[in-house]
Amino acid sequence: MPNMAPSSQTGSPTPADVLRWVAESAPHLWFPGQWAASAGVPRDALDDPLWALRQAGLVQVGDWVDGVGQGFKLTPDGERATGDPDPIPVAPPPPPHPRVDEPADDPLFAPHSEYAAGEGARRSLLDPRPAVVTPFLLVVNVGWYLYGGVIALLGFRAVSDYLRGTNHPVISPILLRLGAVGGPQLLAGEWWRLLTSCFVHVGLFHLLGNMITLALLGTVAEGVWGRWRFAVIYVLSGLAGSVTAMAIQPQTGADQVVLVGGASGGLWGLLTAVTAWLLKNLRYLPPDTGPEWARKLTVVAAMNLLVSFAPGVSLAAHVGGALGGVLVALCLARIRGDRRETAAAAAGLGLVCVAFAALLAVAMLRSDDWKDLREQHDRKAEAVKSITPPPADAGRGQP
Numbered sequence: 107m108p109n110m111a112p113s114s115q116t117g118s119p120t121p122a123d124v125l126r127w128v129a130e131s132a133p134h135l136w137f138p139g140q141w142a143a144s145a146g147v148p149r150d151a152l153d154d155p156l157w158a159l160r161q162a163g164l165v166q167v168g169d170w171v172d173g174v175g176q177g178f179k180l181t182p183d184g185e186r187a188t189g190d191p192d193p194i195p196v197a198p199p200p201p202p203h204p205r206v207d208e209p210a211d212d213p214l215f216a217p218h219s220e221y222a223a224g225e226g227a228r229r230s231l232l233d234p235r236p237a238v239v240t241p242f243l244l245v246v247n248v249g250w251y252l253y254g255g256v257i258a259l260l261g262f263r264a265v266s267d268y269l270r271g272t273n274h275p276v277i278s279p280i281l282l283r284l285g286a287v288g289g290p291q292l293l294a295g296e297w298w299r300l301l302t303s304c305f306v307h308v309g310l311f312h313l314l315g316n317m318i319t320l321a322l323l324g325t326v327a328e329g330v331w332g333r334w335r336f337a338v339i340y341v342l343s344g345l346a347g348s349v350t351a352m353a354i355q356p357q358t359g360a361d362q363v364v365l366v367g368g369a370s371g372g373l374w375g376l377l378t379a380v381t382a383w384l385l386k387n388l389r390y391l392p393p394d395t396g397p398e399w400a401r402k403l404t405v406v407a408a409m410n411l412l413v414s415f416a417p418g419v420s421l422a423a424h425v426g427g428a429l430g431g432v433l434v435a436l437c438l439a440r441i442r443g444d445r446r447e448t449a450a451a452a453a454g455l456g457l458v459c460v461a462f463a464a465l466l467a468v469a470m471l472r473s474d475d476w477k478d479l480r481e482q483h484d485r486k487a488e489a490v491k492s493i494t495p496p497p498a499d500a501g502r503g504q505p
Contacts, residue, residue, distance in 0.1 A: 119147065121162075124155040128165055128180055129188045135168040135177030153222050159184070167224075167392050170232040176225060176392075224390035227330075231391065231399075234329025239337050243324065244317055247369060250305045251313050254284045271309020278365060281306055286367040287348055289356035289479045292470070300352070304344035306367030308418075315413070316369045320376075323406060327376040330383045335438045339379045340372040342458070343431040347371015349462045350426025353469035356479050363479070364420075370410070371423045375431025377407060382435045426462070433458045 128136040138156065142149040156178065159165040164184035168177035180188070257280050258268035264276045271277070282291070285302025292299070307313040328336040351366045381403055388396045414421045437454035440447045470476045 119151055119155050121155045121158045124152060125159055125164060125180075125184060125188060128159075128178055128184070132180065135171075135179055137171070137174050137177050139175040150222075153225075167228075167390075169392060170228055170395075172233055175233075176228050224387075227387040227390040228392075230330045230332075231326075231387075231395070234325070237325045237328045239333050239340075240320065240324035240328050243340065243369075244320060247305055247307070247313065247317060247320070250284065251307050251310075254280055254306075257283055269310045271312055277308070281308065281365055281367055284367075286365045287352060288363045288365045289352065289476070290363060290483055292352060292356075293480060293483045300345055300348040301341070303348050303367045304341075304369055304372055307369070308365075308367055312368060316373060319373050319406070319410070320369060323373065323376050323380065327380050330380060330387075331435070331438070335441075336376075338438060338455075339375055339431055339434050342434045342455075343375020343379075343427045344369065344372035346430025346458075346462050347374065347420075347423035347427030349466045350429075351420040351423035353466045353473075354422040355420070356475050366420055366423060368423070370413075370420075371427030371430070374410065374424045374427035375434065377403065377410070378428045378432040379435035382432050382439075386439065430458065430462065 127141060138152045139149055141147075142152060156165065160167075162183075163181055164187050165178050166181050166184075168179045170176050255265060255268055258265045258277070262268075262276060262280060264280070267276045268280060282288070284306045285299055286306045287296075287299035287303040307316065324336070324340075327339070331339060348366055348371060351364075351371075355364055357363050384391075384396065384399055384403070410424070413419055414424045434455065437451045437458065440451040440454070470480075
C-alpha cells in the first residue's frame with residue numbers, strides 16, 4: 107500500500123511528498139482530488155506543491171477524467187529525480203494571492219494559486235457545467251422564426267417564399283415586422299432593430315446553419331467563459347455585426363436597401379472569444395487538448411468564412427461580430443473580483459461600444475451610400491407630406 111503520510115513535521119504535503127505519490131501511481135495517472143479524499147488531506151494543500159513540481163519540469167499534466175479530475179504523471183526529469191538522494195531541485199511555492207469573494211461556479215475567478223488557475227481552466231473546458239444560456243438562445247431564435255412563419259401564412263400567404271428566403275419583395279415586410287434592420291429604419295430612429303435583427307433569419311437554411319453552429323460552439327463558449335459573460339459576448343458581438351454591416355453597406359449598387367438579419371455576428375464573436383480563451387489558457391491544458399481544439403476551431407472558422415463570401419451574406423457583419431467578440435472577451439477576462447480591475451473592464455466595454463457607435467455615426471454622415479439613402483428618404487418623406495390632406499380644422503383658431 108502506498109505511503110500517504112507527509113514527510114514534513116507540519117503535516118503539509120511537500121513537493122517531495124507529491125513527487126513520491128505521483129511516482130507510486132505509475133504507470134497510472136495520479137489524481138489529486140481522488141488522492142486527497144482517500145488520504146483525508148485538504149485538496150487545497152496540494153496546489154502549491156504541484157505548482158512547484160510543474161515549474162521545475164518534474165510533473166506534467168496527463169488526461170482529464172470525468173468525475174475524477176485532472177491526472178498527473180512524471181516527466182523524464184521527474185523519474186530521474188525520484189532516485190536522486192539529493193534534495194529535489196524544485197522552485198519555492200508562489201506567494202499566496204489574496205482571496206476574494208466570488209461565485210464558486212465562475213470559471214474565470216482568479217484563484218489563489220497557479221495550479222488552481224489551471225484546474226479551473228481544465229474543468230471549464232473538459233468538464234463544464236450544463237449549458238443554460240445556449241438552449242435558451244436556440245429556443246428564442248427558432249421560436250421567433252416560427253412566429254415569422256405564422257405572419258407569412260396569415261398575412262401574406264407566402265410560407266414557401268418565407269422558408270426559401272427568396273422573393274424579397276414579398277418577405278421584406280415580414281422581416282421588418284420581425285425586427286430586421288435597414289438604413290431607412292435607422293433614419294426613422296428605430297435603433298432597437300440593431301439588436302432585434304440578430305434574431306431574424308432569412309430562410310430555413312439560414313436558420314439551420316446558424317443554429318447548428320450555435321449548438322456546437324455555444325456550449326463550449328458558455329463553459330469556458332461562464333454564463334453571464336457568454337451572454338454579454340453574444341449580445342454585444344451581434345450588435346457589433348449589425349452596426350458594421352449598416353455602416354459599410356446600407357444599400358446595394360442598384361440602390362436597393364439592404365435588410366440585415368441573422369445570428370452570424372454573435373456566432374463570429376463567440377468563435378473569436380473561444381479562440382482568445384484557448385490562447386490565454388493553453389499552458390494549463392493537457393498536451394493534446396490545445397492542438398485538438400485548434401483544429402476544431404479552424405474547421406468552424408473556415409466553413410463560416412466560405413459562407414461569408416456567398417451571395418446575399420454580409421461579410422461586414424461577420425467581421426464586425428468577430429472583432430467585437432474578441433474585444434469584449436478581453437475586457438471581460440479582467441473581471442475577477444478586484445474592484446479596480448472590474449472598473450477597468452467596464453470602462454473597456456464602454457469604449458468598445460462607443461467605438462462601434464462612432465463607426466456607424468461617421469458612416470451615416472460621411473459615406474456616399476448613406477448620403478444617397480438619406481436623400482431618398484427625405485424625398486419620400488416630402489412626397490408623403492405633399493399628398494397628406496390637411497386636418498379638417500386647419501387654419502382655424504383654437505376654441
